Each structure stands twice: as structure tokens, then as C-alpha cells.
Amino acid sequence: MALPDSIRHRFPLLEHAVYTSSCSQGALSVDVRAAYEQYLKDWDEKGAPWELWVERAGSARERFARLLNATPDEIAVTTSVSAGVSSLLSGLRHPEGRTKIVMSDFEFPTIGQIVHAQELLGTKVEHVPPDPDVTIPLERMAEAIDEETGLVAITHVCFRNGSKTDVTEVIRLAHEAGARVLLDSFQAVGAIPIDVRDLGVDFVAGGTLKYLLGSPGLAFLYCRADLLPQITPTQTGWFADEDIFKMDIFDYSPSATASKFESGTPPIPNIYAGIAGMDLMDEIGIAATEQHVGKLTDLLIEGLDRIGAKMVTPRDPAQRGPMIAVATTDDYGMVAALAEDKILTSPRDGNVRLSWHCYNSEEDVAAVIAGLERHSDLLAR
Ligand SMILES: Cc1ncc(COP(=O)(O)O)c(C=O)c1O
Numbered sequence: 001m002a003l004p005d006s007i008r009h010r011f012p013l014l015e016h017a018v019y020t021s022s023c024s025q026g027a028l029s030v031d032v033r034a035a036y037e038q039y040l041k042d043w044d045e046k047g048a049p050w051e052l053w054v055e056r057a058g059s060a061r062e063r064f065a066r067l068l069n070a071t072p073d074e075i076a077v078t079t080s081v082s083a084g085v086s087s088l089l090s091g092l093r094h095p096e097g098r099t100k101i102v103m104s105d106f107e108f109p110t111i112g113q114i115v116h117a118q119e120l121l122g123t124k125v126e127h128v129p130p131d132p133d134v135t136i137p138l139e140r141m142a143e144a145i146d147e148e149t150g151l152v153a154i155t156h157v158c159f160r161n162g163s164k165t166d167v168t169e170v171i172r173l174a175h176e177a178g179a180r181v182l183l184d185s186f187q188a189v190g191a192i193p194i195d196v197r198d199l200g201v202d203f204v205a206g207g208t209l210k211y212l213l214g215s216p217g218l219a220f221l222y223c224r225a226d227l228l229p230q231i232t233p234t235q236t237g238w239f240a241d242e243d244i245f246k247m248d249i250f251d252y253s254p255s256a257t258a259s260k261f262e263s264g265t266p267p268i269p270n271i272y273a274g275i276a277g278m279d280l281m282d283e284i285g286i287a288a289t290e291q292h293v294g295k296l297t298d299l300l301i302e303g304l305d306r307i308g309a310k311m312v313t314p315r316d317p318a319q320r321g322p323m324i325a326v327a328t329t330d331d332y333g334m335v336a337a338l339a340e341d342k343i344l345t346s347p348r349d350g351n352v353r354l355s356w357h358c359y360n361s362e363e364d365v366a367a368v369i370a371g372l373e374r375h376s377d378l379l380a381r
Helices: 030-046 050-068 081-091 109-121 138-144 167-176 225-230 268-284 286-307 331-340 362-374
Strands: 075-078 100-104 124-128 149-155 180-184 203-207 219-223 323-327 346-348 351-355
Touching: 030 268, 050 075, 050 219, 050 268, 075 081, 081 109, 081 180, 081 203, 081 219, 100 109, 100 138, 109 124, 109 149, 124 138, 138 167, 149 167, 167 180, 219 225, 268 286, 286 323, 286 362, 331 346, 331 351, 331 362
Parallel strands: 100 124, 100 149, 149 180, 180 203
Antiparallel strands: 075 219, 203 219, 323 351, 346 351
């Protein structure tokens, strides 16, 4: 059986709602529910099974590594993108004369805020704004990235408008200029295959909450192996130590691996859930999901055109991912009106965000178009 019929029955929510809010949080599967139940069972039966917890955290690390085509030593298991990126920037020292971080205007607030926090340490920050067509032009990126640039922060798919960055080209530009790249893939991981070797990217952050079908509180930071020896975070914790069981209070000796970007006790319940979510995406296939979602979003765009709705996301399939943003006069009003019709969407920046995953169907697209048409008084033209 093909997508979505092969897996819809694993998501009870789909029996009573049209779910297009995976850019906020993926739908709950029976598999992830069972993983949470297993966590409680293990707690009940084993008390405080520390060895099991450490083993589970290791499994999450392996799953993240497999997902990105990285090695487990290149992965930090964190509680959020914020925690991993903060730790990274606390230790990242740019070569002499490279005092600038370039960031796109499509970054999530946490990236913007962590990057601007570096100004307190003397770093300059340069923003690269988008064009009216809702893309960040490569020429403007190329102008901003110069011999003073230490780091370039880009987002894979923008959380506000669904615009997809030409990651390969930005990495090429940055590397040519001698700068490193931090890629925020939270809105892409699980929806778009990511291969860190193919990309040659330096750092990638993301989490399990959205298209990896896990829950909040589990994320990763990838750091390319050859960069690890150059970075010593000052934001740290005992799970970043070279030997956590040594319980040492007399020095700071962080791990030689990407565990150096970790902090305190791992988020064990979220790890149970995250592993189940990643296993499910493994079974379903991320490439198959991307293909399926591509067909659904094409169909959606046809429907939007038919009802005269204004799509904010770029039309070019190469410049969009799993989320299509539609302009409204009142994003919260539109989301509430659709929710009354049991169509779950999310608001951002004046837009209603419609995000698509392996479990969505052509009937879901038709229901969303009919819903938008019913509430067309809230559509911005
Ligand atoms: C692109 C992007 N980056 C980062 C985040 C937030 O990361 P965290 O809360 O794990 O720090 C989100 C969450 O919605 C996001 O969409």
C-alpha cells in the first residue's frame, strides 16, 4: 500500500481532524504513545535505570547520525536547538580578523538572539534581507560574506513563510570565503533528506518535534569531525564531560566528541519518544515522504489559485518544502475558524501555515481548500 494509506491508521488524530500543522508538531502516532508507556513501565519496574538511560541516549545519537549520514561522534543529543547552538557559539573561535557573523532574515528567533548575544563579545552581525519574492538572493549573500566573516547562519526552510534556502550554494559561497556554516534544519529534518557529507556543511541543528514525529525536548547538534578539536564550549554540564561517571569537580575536561555540546541529564522521556518517531520515519522513508508531499503541495497550489488565495511561499518547487504559507487579514482568526471545521493549521506572521507530511491525503488538500474558501473573508488578496 502506498502513502498515505499505508500509515494513516497509526495516527488516531487523523480520524477526527485534518492535520496540517506538522511544522508546529508532528501528529501523535500509536508508536510514540507506546514509547512513552514503555518509559513509564521501565520507571515502574526498574526504578532509576541509569545504564538503560545512557544506552537510550546513545541510541538517539546513533539514530540522528544515521538520519544525517554523520558519525555518532559528530552528534550532540540536546534538549533544544537553542541549547546546542548556544553551546556551540560559546566555544566557537573564529580565525584572526574574522569578527563577523552573517545571518539571513529567515532565521528562527532563537538563532537571531544567540547570534546577537555574540555582539557582547565583540562580534559584528550582518543581516541578509529577502527579496519581495520571499527568497534570500544568493548575490546578496555573496556580498555579505567576506574575509571578515567567521560564520554564516542559514535556515533550511523558513518557519514563517516556507521558503527553502539554496543550502548547497550558500555553503559553497561561505567556504570559498573561508567562513563556516550553521544550518538550522528544524523545519526540514524528517521532510527532506539531509546528507551532511554531500552538503559539506559545518554545523546542523534540528529536533524531533516536527517532521520526525517525536515530542518537544529532544534535539541534535551536528559538528563536522575535523572541527571538533577547535571548539571548547564554555556553556557546559556534566554530560559534556569526557567521562560522565568520573563525577569530577576539580577540572573541566570536555569530551573530544560532539558530546562536548551537551549539558545536564538527558531528556529521557523525550528520547524514548524521539527514537520511536525516527524509527517510524525510517520505516516510512523520508525520500518517499518528500515525493508524496511534493504532489500534495502541487495540488494545494492549484486549489489556492482556483479560489484566488495569495500564496506567500515561492512557487518554484526548488524553493519550497513541506509548508505552504497563505496570506490572511487575520492569521489567528483564520486558524480559529478552520479549527471550528476540524482543520488544524497554525498562524505565523499574518499567514496561515499549511504543512504536509507522510500521513496527509488528497482529501486533506480538498478539505483545506474548501475551508479557506468558506472563510475567504479572512484571506488577504
Ligand atoms: C526553524 C526553527 N528553528 C528553531 C526552532 C526552535 O528550537 P528550540 O525550541 O528547540 O530551541 C524552531 C521551532 O519551532 C524552528 O522552527
